[in-house]
Amino acid sequence: MHIEVTVNGRLRSADVEARTLLAYLLRDEFNLTGTHVGCDTTSCGACTVIWDGLPVKSCTVLAGQVDGGAITTVEGLEQDAQLHPLQQGFWDNHGLQCGFCTPGMLMTTYALLQRRPHPTETEIRQAISGNLCRCTGYQNIVAAVQQAAARLSAQDAMEEVQA
Ligand code: FES
Ligand code: FES
Incomplete structure (x- = not known):
């Protein structure tokens, strides 16, 4: 399926399989490897990102679910070369x-x-x-x-x- 999602303020698109997880969309498609995958089973929280204002464990969200939404990853915290x-x-x-x-x-x-x-x-x-x-x-x-x-x-x- 084709999805469009705003990631760290930038509109991105990708063709994903129905089973693709958000964590792997971010890491493998968008090269945002700051989102870590520690357990893949919703236990560790290393993969947490913000989805439409709420923190979610991205190993538990399908990439297709965020179509039309907005994601903030750790790469989006720094602004104008200033650490958050x-x-x-x-x-x-x-x-x-x-x-x-x-x-x-x-x-x-x-x-x-x-x-x-x-x-x-x-x-x-x-x-x-x-x-x-x-x-x-x-x-x-x-x-x-x-x-x-x-x-x-x-x-x-x-x-x-x-x-
Ligand atoms: S990778 Fe551990 S909660 Fe997602
Ligand atoms: S797991 Fe090493 S700093 Fe938290």
């Missing part, structure tokens, strides 16, 4: 070691901050409960998200003052 505050937070707080889970962690917490700009530590931990990390023990990931939330909040306040 979440990416900077992971950098500053050593929120990763091997980095395999990191794209999924970033996209899950990106969605969290969209709907909860000031999450509690409990809310952050609940949000990432579907994302597995074998390296960090999660503490630094939580700290990274807390830093990003504070920076985004400060940016919003600054923009309001300048408006």
Whole structure:
């Protein structure tokens, strides 16, 4: 089937089989290999992307389902060669070691901050409960998200003052 989907703000098209998974559409057709595949069974969260505003595990979504929709992947977080505050937070707080889970962690917490700009530590931990990390023990990931939330909040306040 032929599909069209907006990926990181750019309209893309592809011919896919009915069984093609979104994770493989992104990685194999669009060469967006930042989306990782860890388990292929909806367990690890490494493949998480944003689909029409909501985080989804792209190993569990068919490519045909996103026809006409909008996807944001980890490659879409950086803007104008500036890391997103979440990416900077992971950098500053050593929120990763091997980095395999990191794209999924970033996209899950990106969605969290969209709907909860000031999450509690409990809310952050609940949000990432579907994302597995074998390296960090999660503490630094939580700290990274807390830093990003504070920076985004400060940016919003600054923009309001300048408006
Ligand atoms: S690869 Fe999709 S949840 Fe693990
Ligand atoms: S940083 Fe290695 S799995 Fe999370």
